Amino acid sequence: MRAVAMREAMLYEKLPGLRVRCNICQWRCIINPDKSGVCRMYRNRDGVLYSMNYAQASSVAADPIEKKPLFHFFPGTQVFSLGGWGCNFHCQGCQNWEISCPSDDQPWRNSREISPQQAVELAGRYGCQGIAWTYNEPTMWFEYTLDSARLARENGLYTVYVTNGYMTPEALDELGPYLGAWRVDVKGFSDAFYRSLARISHWQGILEVAERAKHKWNMHVEVVTNIIPTMNDDDQQLEGIAGWISEKLGELTPWHVTRFYPQYNMTSLPPTPISTIEHAYEIGKRAGLKFVYAGNIPGHHSESTLCYSCGRQVVQRFGYQTTAVGLKDSSCKSCGAELNFRTPDGGGRRA
Ligand code: SF4
Numbered sequence: 001m002r003a004v005a006m007r008e009a010m011l012y013e014k015l016p017g018l019r020v021r022c023n024i025c026q027w028r029c030i031i032n033p034d035k036s037g038v039c040r041m042y043r044n045r046d047g048v049l050y051s052m053n054y055a056q057a058s059s060v061a062a063d064p065i066e067k068k069p070l071f072h073f074f075p076g077t078q079v080f081s082l083g084g085w086g087c088n089f090h091c092q093g094c095q096n097w098e099i100s101c102p103s104d105d106q107p108w109r110n111s112r113e114i115s116p117q118q119a120v121e122l123a124g125r126y127g128c129q130g131i132a133w134t135y136n137e138p139t140m141w142f143e144y145t146l147d148s149a150r151l152a153r154e155n156g157l158y159t160v161y162v163t164n165g166y167m168t169p170e171a172l173d174e175l176g177p178y179l180g181a182w183r184v185d186v187k188g189f190s191d192a193f194y195r196s197l198a199r200i201s202h203w204q205g206i207l208e209v210a211e212r213a214k215h216k217w218n219m220h221v222e223v224v225t226n227i228i229p230t231m232n233d234d235d236q237q238l239e240g241i242a243g244w245i246s247e248k249l250g251e252l253t254p255w256h257v258t259r260f261y262p263q264y265n266m267t268s269l270p271p272t273p274i275s276t277i278e279h280a281y282e283i284g285k286r287a288g289l290k291f292v293y294a295g296n297i298p299g300h301h302s303e304s305t306l307c308y309s310c311g312r313q314v315v316q317r318f319g320y321q322t323t324a325v326g327l328k329d330s331s332c333k334s335c336g337a338e339l340n341f342r343t344p345d346g347g348g349r350r351a
Contacts, residue, residue, distance in 0.1 A: 005054040005113065009042055010143050011171055018047035024142050025088045026166045026205045040105070041086040041140045054144045056111035058099040059083035059135045062126040064320040068134060068162050069256050071293060071305065072341045073181045073220050075315050076322040079160060080123035082114065083135025084144070089164050089198040091187075093228060093266035100136045116148040120155050129344065130158030130180070139167045149178035158342075164198075165206035172209055176217035180342070184210050185224050188232035189240030197231065211248050220342050221249055224295070227272050227280055228260040238280050242287035251288045252340035257281060258295030291340070309337035 011023040018033045022042050029037035031044040036052075043050050063081045065074055085107045087100035094100050099107070114122070123131050131152045133145045138161050149159045158180045165184040186206065188194055194203035213219040223245055227233050238257075245253050257280040259272040277294045281302060284292035290308040294300040298319060305315040307326065312334045314326035326333045330341040 005056050005108070006050045006052055007054040007143050009049040009051050010146070010174065011168070012049040014047055018044070020044050020047065020049045022049055023168050024171050025139050026168055026202055027088055027200075028168070039086045039088045039137075039140055041084075051141060051143050052106070053085050053108040053111070053141050055113050055115050056084060056108035056141070057082050057114045058085050058107070058111060060112065060114065060122075062128050063132070063134075064322065065130070065132075065160075066317065066320050066322055068132060068160065068183050069224065069258075069293070069295060070160065070181055070183050070220075070222050071256075071315070071317075072222065072254050072291070072339070073160070074129060074158055074342060074344055075324055075327075077129040077344065078127055079130045079132045079158075080119065080126060080128040081132045081134050082119060082148075084108075084133075084138070084141040085111070085136060086140040087137045087164075088139060088166055089137065089200065091198050092264065093197070093226075093260065093262070093269075094264050096135050097264045116144070116151045119148050120151050120157065123152070123157055124155075128157075130160060132160035132162060134160070134162035137164055137166075139163065139171065142167075142171060146175055146178070149175060153178045165210055166200070167209055169209055169212055172212055172217070176213075176219075179213075179217070179219055181220045181222070182210060182213040183222050183224065184213075185226070186210075186241050186244075187225065189237040189244070193232050193237065197228075207244060207248065214249055214253075220340075222254040222256065223249070224256040224258060225280070226258045226260050227276055228266070229269050229272055229276070231269075233272070233276050233280075235283065238283045239287065242284045242289060245284075246288045250340075251290050252338070253289070254291040254293060254340075255284050255289050256293045256295045257284065259297060261296070305339070307332040307335060307337055307339065310335040314339060 013021045036043045160181040162183045214221045294302045303317045316323045
């Protein structure tokens with residue numbers, strides 16, 4: 001058995017009776033002594049809140065950045081991708097339930113320990129230009145991702161959170177100076193949906209934190225909606241998401257509408273019909289979004305990026321093969337239209 005990597009949590013308040021309030025995510029759990037929060041990754045020991053899994057990785061890979069998916073952020077590069085343990089949501093159709101909802105109370109016992117320094121070194125060794133915290137919700141090892149992001153930026157690497165977006169604003173403000181991309185799921189657009197899928201009720205906080213990531217911290221933001229038959233495939237929710245992106249994040253913000261495949265506790269539902277994804281694509285376009293991408297449909301016409309102004313292809317994609325054919329920094333090489341890219345040669349405002 002390996003030593004547990006306990007670190008005192010960064011954002012919590014001490015309460016009477018040795019209780020604590022965790023302020024890392026929007027659950028803001030009040031935790032009694034010798035108990036854990038909803039996520040089970042933060043534990044109260046004698047009135048001190050600890051992260052239990054600092055640097056304990058469940059999953060490690062060098063991935064194409066397009067796999068996150070991020071289509072307008074350093075296209076064609078490899079990103080060193082790290083997953084930890086646990087989640088603050090309990091989504092019934094989770095793709096990564098083995099690491100997000102482990103049955104073991106201390107799943108990190110089976111981890112590979114990767115310090116922030118080692119993560120930076122490994123990223124270089126594997127030819128990656130950045131580091132992503134992904135596969136499970138990165139907020140679950142917040143202190144580790146913060147230390148790693150700071151070091152990564154000092155070493156010239158870009159940094160990415162692939163997140164359900166439920167972090168608190170004050171946690172985001174700690175990461176803000178060091179995080180380049182906020183790849184956020186907006187899973188639906190109604191109280192009933194978020195309650196039934198993920199058992200949370202204050203889902204609008206996800207939108208507020210995404211807006212803060214973009215406008216306060218100048219992060220590159222891309223939004224993903226996995227469309228699940230009968231749950232979030234109605235026009236009202238899809239129009240709600242598309243309209244919010246257009247109004248609050250801007251019409252150049254990429255929206256990925258992806259196909260659901262049955263898994264975990266949602267095997268009774270069918271895969272999303274391609275016609276539903278096509279319909280969501282049209283809803284996004286009608287809302288004024290310039291970049292809507294259909295996900296999990298190889299070869300779909302939306303896979304490559306076209307300039308919305310002159311119609312020329314600027315980034316060619318097939319699966320994870322990506323070639324920037326018509327980009328000049330963040331703009332169209334042909335007509336000069338701004339396309340909201342961050343690129344290795346200086347496109348966009350910041351990595
Ligand atoms: S990070 Fe975990 S313990 Fe902290 S508020 Fe969120 S669910 Fe609760």
